[in-house]
Amino acid sequence: MAAPPSPVDLLDAPEGVACKVIDNGEKIFDISWAEIDGAKKYSVELNCDSNLGDVNIEAEVAKSTITCAAGTCSGSISEAEVAEVIEDAIEAGDVEWPELTEGETLGWLCQAEVKGLNPPGKRQNHPKGKASCIEESLSICPVWAPGELSQIGSHTLSAPLTYLLKADIENRTLGSIPGTFMDYEYVGASVEGKWTFVTNTASVYKSGDNFVGSFTLATEDSQKSIDRTVFLTEAEYEACKSTLTSHSASQCQTNQYQALDGSCLDI
Incomplete structure (x- = not known):
């Protein structure tokens, strides 16, 4: 019997392993981990168990999709690739597919398994x-x-702008509208003695059990070129809120106006 590999010959198990299932029209299993010192390659597998019967599927992430940069490695495998592995296993007789009754849905619980490789070593059973x-x-x-x-x-x-206010408003209750996140710009211009005012806003807020988004963009003659209100799902509300909190209309702190002279005033 061959002797087990010496611990000094084994690579460390990767740290920070994470597996996200991203559904953007097609499900993608996105797997990431911290780079391992001494690893020349990586083995990345999905191990999936079905919710019906005793069906286990292993699908390997292609080496060509694995990349490492700045100390972090990642690889991905699509649901279509996993389905192909399942079909091959069924055709080979390795998997006995469960019969689905009315109302049953086949689901999967998957786990990512990652280990480093250092070929041409004699053994590659490094910890995962x-x-x-x-x-x-x-x-x-x-x-x-x-x-x-x-x-x-x-x-x-x-010129001709002589008045300007900008603000980032987050998580404030404005009147009776809670959960408000807003980027706001108020512009005043005097042209030949005539004042025009433009208000540009992007906001989301909660109204009762509803989530609402609003976007207004005006031209400098105060005509509204875009005036849009959309009812949102909670996930869409969170997506809009995320874009607002990462975009800054003002150089001031959140919940402050940036005044004409550049100073910051509390709302």
């Missing part, structure tokens, strides 16, 4: 890092496009 795969919902904000949002707060003080 493991993580359960967690569904992550990807939602996009349907209220505005990124290019539209970037116009909020884009004005600077130059």
